[in-house]
Amino acid sequence: MIALALTLSIASWWRFGRGAALGFVCGCVIAYLNFHWLKSGVSGLADRVTNTGKAQSGKGIIARFLLRYVLLGAAAYAILTSFPASLRGLFVGLFLPVGAIACEAVYELFAVVTHGL
Numbered sequence: 001m002i003a004l005a006l007t008l009s010i011a012s013w014w015r016f017g018r019g020a021a022l023g024f025v026c027g028c029v030i031a032y033l034n035f036h037w038l039k040s041g042v043s044g045l046a047d048r049v050t051n052t053g054k055a056q057s058g059k060g061i062i063a064r065f066l067l068r069y070v071l072l073g074a075a076a077y078a079i080l081t082s083f084p085a086s087l088r089g090l091f092v093g094l095f096l097p098v099g100a101i102a103c104e105a106v107y108e109l110f111a112v113v114t115h116g117l
Contacts, residue, residue: 001032001100008099012089023086026075027093033071035097037064 005028013021044061072094079086 001028001035001096004099004103005032005093005096012092016089019083019086020089022083023079023089024093025089026079026086027090028096029093030072030075030090031094031096034068037068041065 005025009021009025009028012024041061041064048061076087076090079090
């Protein structure tokens with residue numbers, strides 16, 4: 001995700017300018033944090049259900065879940081009020097995990113084709 005974000009940030013700066021690139025970088029940061037907080041939330045819920053490993057508090061899991069949406073709203077509001085043209089870049093940056101999943105799928109397909117099952 002990080003390599004894809006850096007590559008596409010440079011490309012968006014070159015193609016669309018500083019404002020769109022700034023919005024894209026903000027979207028990528030939010031998407032990256034969102035992915036990791038969602039991953040830790042799911043693993044925390046699974047630990048609470050199965051009672052194995054380090055149990056996390058239910059309040060902490062819910063707080064991180066809600067903080068994701070507060071962060072997204074605050075970033076969208078800040079970008080909309082300061083750089084309205086960057087809002088499209090923000091929304092495109094939020095799709096960073098989709099691009100990372102597509103890259104992983106291509107890599108796995110390449111590995112299967114070259115090495116066989």
